Amino acid sequence: MRPFHVATIALISLLAVPLGTTACQAREKPPGEEGGANADLAAVASDALAKASALRGIALPAGHTVKSSVASKADVGRYLGDRLRATDSARLIDDTGRMLRVFGAVKPDFDMMSAFEKAATEQIAGYYDWEKRTLFVADWLPTFVQAPIMVHEATHALQDARFHLARFMTPKAGLEDVQAAVQALIEGDATLVMAEGMFPEGSSPASRQLAFGMMEQQLEAQIANLDIDPVIAESMIFPYARGLRFARLLKDKGGYAAVDAAYKELPRSTEQILHPEKYKGGGAEDPPQRVDFEVPKALAAQGFTLAMPSVLGELGVTTILRRSMAPEAAATAAAGWDGDLALLLGAPGKADAVVLVSVWDSEEDAAEAKAGFATTKNPPRALVQDGAKLAGIWGADVGDPEGVAKAALGAARFGEVVADFPEK
Ligand SMILES: [Zn+2]
Incomplete structure (x- = not known):
C-alpha cells in the first residue's frame, strides 16, 4: 500500500508474518533436523487450514482450493521484488525515504529500499500469495515454528475467500492511512487466530486474556530488538501488535461476526486502530x-513539482515525532489527529521540501502537534496554526516559508474520507 506509512511492509501489501509474531523466538533450523518440515508440509498446511477454519468460523467455498509450498530466503526476495514491480511500490518506498530525510527522521544517507529489503527478507517467516492462492512458509524454520505461522497464513486464505483481499492491495493516493488501517485489521485478525490456536484448549478466559496481552506487549518490545532502523521496525510491527489488539477487542464484543463486519465498515484511519474507541461503534x-491542496504557487514558481503526496496519519506523525521526543510525549502530541496531507516536492538541483497541512480535533490538539513538530531533527522552516488547523514546511530554503505555509493552509479543502475498495 502506498503509505508514507512508513508502514512500509504495507507498501507492497505482503500478507506476510514477521518472525516475532510467532511469540516463540524463531531460530534457524538446527543442523540435523533435515527435510522434516518439507516432507510434512502438506500435512502441516492442511492441519493449519482446518484449525484456522474452525477457529475463525469461515469455510472455504466448494471448489476453492488453497495450495501450500515452502519458500527459501531467495524465494522471499524474489516475491518481494515481484510485488514491488507490480505495485509501483519501489518508487513509493524511495520517496518515503526522501520524505523521512526531509523531516530528519532518518540519517541523511539512509537508503530506504535496502533497509526495507533487509528487514523484509530477514523477518518474513511466511506469506500468503493471493494471486496463486498459495501459503508459503519459510523453509529455514523448524516445524514447531512453521505450524503456527501456517495457521496465520491459512487465515489469510480464508479472509481472501470471503472478503477478496486483492482489492486492498493496490496503493491508492489519498488512502495511505486507510490502507495501513485495513492492513492492521487483516494482520490483526490473522494474528488473533494464530494466537488462539497456540493456547491449549480449555485454558480459562482470564489466562487467555493475559496471554494475548503479553503477546501484544512482546510484539511492541520486539521493536527494540530488531537490527533494523526503528522507523521500519515500528511500522513493520504496527499491523500485528496494534491490529491484534483491535481485532481482539472487536471479537470480545461481538465474536468473529464483529471482525467480519469490520471488512464492510472498514477502519478509516490508523487513529482508529490505535484508539479502537474511535472506530465505528x-x-x-x-x-x-x-x-487536499495543490503545490503552493510560490514553490511551483521556483521549479518545485510534486514527487509524492501522502497522508501521514496518527501513525506517521507518531513515527516522525518519536525520533525527537520520548515515546509518550510523541504519542500525546500525535493524538487528536483528524486528517492531513503531506506533499513531497522536488526541484532540479535543490533540496527536497515537504509541505504539510493537517487538521486536529481541537485548537489545543493542534497546539500540541505544533509543539511536537517544532522538535523535528530538521527543524521546520515555518509552522502556522489557525484554530484546529496546522501547516508546516520543511526542507529546502524557499524564501518566506511562513507565507507559503499560510497560503497552503488557506487553499486547503477539507472533506470526508471515503474508503472505497470495490470488489471487481
Ligand atoms: Zn499476515
Missing part, C-alpha cells in the same frame, strides 16, 4: 477528514 467514533 466504539463509543467515541471519530471519522477522519480528507485534506
